[in-house]
Amino acid sequence: MTHDCSNTISFDMRYPFDARGVAKRFRHAAIFGALDSLNAGETMRFLNDHDPLPLLAQLQQRYGDNIEISYVSREPGQIALDFKRV
Incomplete structure (x- = not known):
């Protein structure tokens, strides 16, 4: 059995990324990697x-x-944004 990480597994093509669980020193690198x-x-x-x-x-x-x-939301402490690749 092979694994292909490029396969889309989300039917609405939207993937969650909760930056609150990522150490601050790694956040931007992780975000750029996810977006890439x-x-x-x-x-x-x-x-x-x-x-x-x-x-x-x-x-x-x-x-x-x-x-x-x-x-999506600008509530204090609960910011949500959608980043869509065009």
Whole structure:
């Protein structure tokens, strides 16, 4: 039996990423790695404890028009964004 990590297993092509469980020193690297692994049309639902404004600027700089960013929730302590690869 072979394993192919590139197979999409989410029917709505949305994958959760809860940054609150990742050590702060590894967060940005983990986020970039997760986004780099998305195929066009797939979305990462990003959860965080604070509004990641510096990260959003980095994402725009790195991905430009190849990523769509939209807020799902801006409740204090419960930030949720969708990062969609275009």
